[in-house]
Amino acid sequence: MALKRNFQTLDTFSMSSMTDxxxxxxxxxxxxxxxxxxAAIDVNLPQSxxxxxxxxxxxxxxxxxxxxxxxADRNDSTQTLSIPKPVTFDQLQADLTAIQQxxxxxxxxxxxxxxxxxxxxxxVLDMAARNKMKMVLSTxxxxxx
Numbered sequence: 001m002a003l004k005r006n007f008q009t010l011d012t013f014s015m016s017s018m019t020d021x022x023x024x025x026x027x028x029x030x031x032x033x034x035x036x037x038x039a040a041i042d043v044n045l046p047q048s049x050x051x052x053x054x055x056x057x058x059x060x061x062x063x064x065x066x067x068x069x070x071x072a073d074r075n076d077s078t079q080t081l082s083i084p085k086p087v088t089f090d091q092l093q094a095d096l097t098a099i100q101q102x103x104x105x106x107x108x109x110x111x112x113x114x115x116x117x118x119x120x121x122x123x124v125l126d127m128a129a130r131n132k133m134k135m136v137l138s139t140x141x142x143x144x145x
Contacts, residue, residue: 058099059084060092062112066120068092072099093127100131107134 061069061084069084072095087095099106108128112121121137128135 057106058108060108060110060124062110062116062120062124064113064115066116068124070095089123089127092124096127096131096133100133104132105134107136109136109138111138 059071061071063069068087068089070087070092071084096108099108110121110124110128112124125135125137
């Protein structure tokens with residue numbers, strides 16, 4: 001007695017599960033790409049054990065070669081970020097004055113490399129103080145020994 005199979009093999013391949021996997025990977029990479037720090041400036045921050053809850057919108061960078069960069073039009077609500085533009089001390093003073101006139105409550109973060117001359121850091125802090133702006137000196141967390 002011969003047993004007969006009641007099903008037929010299909011010659012097509014269903015791609016529905018493959019497209020689901022692709023869409024999940026796409027969503028994963030879109031979400032994780034917003035977590036990546038956007039600035040391409042290499043700054044070795046000094047260590048500190050204290051933190052602040054202030055969320056600065058404007059960022060000033062001083063790299064190891066004492067070059068100044070400004071990120072002024074960052075919009076956190078839509079996750080759009082500007083590319084840091086190189087500025088001089090005079091341009092930075094003018095930009096900080098314009099920013100203060102547009103939004104007097106805006107906080108500014110200063111990312112200064114640990115090898116930068118202390119006088120340059122104080123000069124930027126002084127610019128913000130003259131414009132009556134809140135300035136946050138960014139550091140990295142102290143390593144636990």
